[in-house]
Amino acid sequence: MKQAGLAKRVGTDIGALGGEFALIERIAAGIKTRDDDLLVGIGDxxxxxxxxxxxxxxxxxxxxxxxxxFRLAWTDAYRLGWKAVAVNLSDIAAMGxxxxxxxxxxxxxxxxxxxxVEELYRGMRDACAQYGSVVAGGDTNVSPTGTVIxxxxxxxxxxxxxxxxxxAAPGDRILVTGALGNAAAGLALLxxxxxxxxxxxxxxxxxxQLRPTPRVFEGRAAARAGGVTAMMDVSDGLLGDLRKLCRSSRVGARVRGECVPVGEAARAAAAHLNADADRWALYGGEDYALLMTVAPDRADAVRAEIEEKTGTxxxxxxxxxxxxxxxxxxEDGTCEPVRRGWDHFAGTNGAH
Ligand SMILES: [Mg+2]
Incomplete structure (x- = not known):
């Protein structure tokens, strides 16, 4: 996410290591991460x-x-609470x-x-209720600096x-829910x-940007449809996150730029700011769409089933x-390699 600044300041040493994902690999290598009942650990x-x-x-x-x-000048406690829960629900959705x-x-x-505080928890409660979760516990503390959730x-x-x-396997089709770029457009406008x-x-x-929709119903519908081989949520940008999925599956991908659905709000904001809505859709973060790969003979059926069950x-x-x-x-046939997406420690979107 790109309201950074602090991440840049703390990240010099970790940036040199190779950024957030290199750091996670290093942490995982140094602690016990295996257990018979832990089927998937760090990395999904x-x-x-x-x-x-x-x-x-x-x-x-x-x-x-x-x-x-987040910045408290841009959001309110209710939407902050909603978003804090929604981004987690999105990861649960990505598992089906x-x-x-x-x-x-x-x-x-x-x-x-x-x-x-009451508004913060009201936002959390509403996000939970909408998607069938229950707040079961937690902790409260005083922070000497800013709010942490x-x-x-x-x-x-x-x-x-x-x-x-x-x-994911070679030949699988790549599907994405909803439209992309609106959250990045919202951030640019703010x-x-x-x-x-x-x-x-x-x-x-x-x-x-401030009150994202986690695709819980879409993730469930996808998992039940049959034929979905891999899935993740798009938190750090479509192409950067697709790279992560491909790395996990040891495959590559070709994305047809003209097929990527760009949000209407992103187009309108881009016109206002003289910015590039396509770039927001491809590289901007926080849309919380679901990105999935589907066996080629199931792609049309999976798409139809998610659309029919959820309207998305x-x-x-x-x-x-x-x-x-x-x-x-x-569209003209030229091919651009995708290098990387957003990295919290590098403080950059390296996809230039
Ligand atoms: Mg995720």
Whole structure:
């Protein structure tokens, strides 16, 4: 996410190591990460645990820092609470799972009002209720600096419906839910215009940025449809996240640029700011769409089933290849390799 600044300052040494993902690999190498009942550990959208009855328990956690992931000048407590839960629900959705329980740890500024805290938890509660989860516990503390919110989200899924990142195969079609770029457009508007003007220019783009929709119903429908080989949520940008999926599956991908669905709000905001909506759709983060790969003979059926069950449009944007490269193919046939997406420690979107 790109409201960084702090990440840049703390990230010099970690940036030199190779960034966030190199850091995660280093942490994983240094601690016990194997257990018979831990079926999938670090490296996917959520961990997968074996529980009794043929089901899987999936668990994910995500931390939001003031002035890194959100600014209180741009959002309000209700939408902040919603988003803190929604980004975690999105990771549960990416496993094909149903959210179950939510745990919330919050460090509040000493000057936080009771009203702020109540609104924060109302946003969390509404996000949970919308998608069938329950706040089951947590912790509250005082922060000497900014607000910090950590949400741990659990979910459950039948063994046969569990979708990981690592099983995409050459020839699979690449599908994505909804339209992309609106959240990045909202962020660009907030940065350029401030909250009041941004809300007037495009309330939809601002809403996409501040109160994202986790694709829980779409993820469930995808998993049940059959034929989905890999899935993840798009938090750090379509092409950067596709690279991660491909890396997990040891495959490559070709994305047809003209097939990537660009949000109407992104187009409108781009016209206002003289910016590039296509670039937001390809590289901008925080859309929380679901990105999935589907066996070629099931692609049309999976798309139809998700659309019919949820009303969310689904687009086929390309296919998985046997080589290790992720490339964007433009309408004129030119091919651009995709190097990387957003990295919290590098403080950059390296996709230039
Ligand atoms: Mg994810």
């Amino acid at each position: 959208d959520a961990a997968v645990l074996r529980v009794s009855g043929g089901k899987r328990c999936v668990v994910t956690t995500d931390m939001l820092f003031e002035d890194v992931h 799972a149903q959210p179950t329980f939510t745990f919330v740890a919050v460090a509040l500024r000493a000057d936080s009002s009771v009203c702020f 950590n949400v741990t989200q659990m979910g459950e899924v039948k063994q046969r419906h569990t979708i990981l990142r690592r099983d 940065e350029a215009e401030g909250r009041a003007s941004a809300e007037m220019i495009s309330p939809l783009a601002v809403e996409a 449009p689904v687009s086929v944007i390309g296919e998985i290849t046997a080589d290790a490269e992720v490339a964007l193919v433009r």
